[in-house]
Amino acid sequence: MARGNSLTLLDKGEIPERYRRNIGTIGIDGQKRLLEARVAVVGAGGLGGTIIELLARQGVGFLRIIDGDSFELVNLNRQLLATERTMGVNKAVSAAARVAEINSEVETDAVPAMFNEDNATELLSEMNVIVDALDTINCRLLLCRMAQKLKIPLVHAAIAGFTGQVGTILPTGPGLEKLYKTTSKGIETVLGNPAATPALAAAIQAQEVVKLLTGMGETLSHKLLYFDTELNIYELLNLG
Amino acid sequence: MRVEVRLYATLRRYALSVADGVLNVDVPEGSKASDVIASVGVNADEVHIVMVNGVSSPPDQALAEGDRLGLFPPVGGG
Numbered sequence: 001m002a003r004g005n006s007l008t009l010l011d012k013g014e015i016p017e018r019y020r021r022n023i024g025t026i027g028i029d030g031q032k033r034l035l036e037a038r039v040a041v042v043g044a045g046g047l048g049g050t051i052i053e054l055l056a057r058q059g060v061g062f063l064r065i066i067d068g069d070s071f072e073l074v075n076l077n078r079q080l081l082a083t084e085r086t087m088g089v090n091k092a093v094s095a096a097a098r099v100a101e102i103n104s105e106v107e108t109d110a111v112p113a114m115f116n117e118d119n120a121t122e123l124l125s126e127m128n129v130i131v132d133a134l135d136t137i138n139c140r141l142l143l144c145r146m147a148q149k150l151k152i153p154l155v156h157a158a159i160a161g162f163t164g165q166v167g168t169i170l171p172t173g174p175g176l177e178k179l180y181k182t183t184s185k186g187i188e189t190v191l192g193n194p195a196a197t198p199a200l201a202a203a204i205q206a207q208e209v210v211k212l213l214t215g216m217g218e219t220l221s222h223k224l225l226y227f228d229t230e231l232n233i234y235e236l237l238n239l240g
Numbered sequence: 241m242r243v244e245v246r247l248y249a250t251l252r253r254y255a256l257s258v259a260d261g262v263l264n265v266d267v268p269e270g271s272k273a274s275d276v277i278a279s280v281g282v283n284a285d286e287v288h289i290v291m292v293n294g295v296s297s298p299p300d301q302a303l304a305e306g307d308r309l310g311l312f313p314p315v316g317g318g
Binding site: 047190 | 289
């Protein structure tokens, strides 16, 4: 089903059944904005899998999904799209197939390649929002530089153990260099990535995307929401 | 002067005597964040984010009586 059908209904003030439970929160205009939006999700692992699932259900019209990795056994504990059936399948391709099962109105562009400096501009241009669902710090810093250069909002998250952080980087604000010294990996190399932590961070990221696209509420721009569920810590930090 | 030092995630291992990673330390007037990091025995290389009273700050930020210093290691997983 083409998303044009839902947009036609929404234009007439009618509510497509699949979005009925969205409308009380974001309204008809909000749903239209989501359906007309283009979002790039960079990484389709622990964070990305949940983000893609939620944005497809919410009705974001176009998702570009970028990941050069394939699913492995070690992903099964936390990555929503990793199943015994998808072992060895490229993550971006697998994610696009999942979106087609959930919401065939959503157009996807699966890019089975690693994000890098050479493909960054081509993959990110003309996006309304970019989502950082990567798992290395160097790649995140590159993604942030490119998003700011292209003047596109970036929704960042990272996790390790019971801990996670989420923030929105705007073109003119502070970037991820505020959060990281130059290094490739963080404390996840020690603490690992348990099942619930990426889902928690990814849900907040998906909500950030909805707020950015609809103009509703307050985003986490210039801020970092840091959580540590081991000690029930949820802190909103100011990146200056 | 007295400042509160709050250690997050893996940095809490530097303060095993307190379960929540919160230390109240006496430091000389004019101490910088980096001085306090050294005084509590935290390896500065592991500190990627320094927050003073909830605001991102450079390590050479001068502290005042009662300031809250938050120290965060890098979180990079996805």
